[in-house]
Amino acid sequence: MPVAHAVASGMNGLRAAGDLVARLEMARGMKLAEAKVYVAEKLGTGVADLADPLVMHEVRGELRLGRVFEAETTYPHDPSPQEAKRNIAALLDLRINGAGT
């Protein structure tokens, strides 16, 4: 079921910018449209790019926000999750609990 929802309607999390938008909804009670605009502005992308995995994979890599990897596409020098979350916190001007921010 989670896969069905993710493919049908999800922003695809770490593959794109879904986790970033999710943080603003959960932490600040920000509505989806507002959260998307906020994240896009911070990333320097358009709102339409937020769910595009090709665009966001590059953006996340450049900004060191953490990204997915797999057997044939590895990123040994990518930040750890804790470092990635500190970068996310700084980028979004958001305190992330437990990430030293």
Place this chain on the structure above:
Amino acid sequence: MERRFITRLGDGSAVALTRSALRAELEEGTQAAAARAKLPPLETPELEHLLDIFASAARFSAVDIGDEVVLSFDGSGTPQQGSRVNALLQYEQCLAADSCELYHSDYSYKAVKTVVGVEQQAMKEARERLTIPVHYGAQPDLGRYSAPDGPCGNWAELLPQMRIDDARAAQEEAVELAVEDMVYVATALWEAGADGLNFDTAGAGGDADFLATLLAVERLRAAHPGMGILVGMSGELVLGTHGQLEYRGTRLAGLRPAAQLEVVQQAGATVFGPAVNVNTSRTVAWNVARALTLMKPCMAVARIPVHANAGMGVGGVPMNAFAPVDAVSRCSRACVDILRLDGL
């Protein structure tokens, strides 16, 4: 002869219906909700759009590019995925989750209280290994506080005996205990690094259960202004097992999703999850039309994100542990397209 499309019943079984029959299902579903809850039915363009979703031979349906929403999950992971934290990592890396939820298999704040140290350790590991938000979730589950599982009188037994005052007193006592447990556990997991807390199936034990949740959220919000708090409901109507309980002047018994959202907002939650239960004897189309009719009023009053519950047996999704993707994807798309909500 009119073409038939494979569709599903609320239990997940397949049936073949014509476009005309599916149209009738959608109209009956929205009218059923409108009549019962005294709400406007879905509008004709909305029903036509739903008809296009359901009267389709496609195995899968999805929102338009650009209309994607945030997905929050309760109880992320299954035993086949390995450890609980491994399961969360798979949600992040392989299942494209926007967030995930660490949980204990005994999904109750009362139960977790006794093993909270273990949960804190798991949360610590989870936040070290994951980049996406990791929430912690459990249920208020007020019934656990009644005998024989808990110290309070059993109102489910007292009510049929017409001992109304005793039943109410027992629930009021249980509310106080439940609030303390929820605040204790939520605080512990927040201190361990959770990105947010989820109070799942709020109101499952009736208005007292819902009140306990609201009071816990209120205290947590006051103590932790930055805490993410998600309140997910158990159903489209708060049952009046007590009948007289109020929250800030609003009687809780009988509240529908929009009114549920109002008090949840007042308490200080950051995300609200309405739930509409599935009738397993009716089609998914009927159930979706009914669910959307009941949830639609939420969007006009929502100041916080609305994440419609679209899991097993709610939001139109079949009541089946292995719900078919053709049904799940249609429900997913229907909720987004019609409600224009903030997530699922």
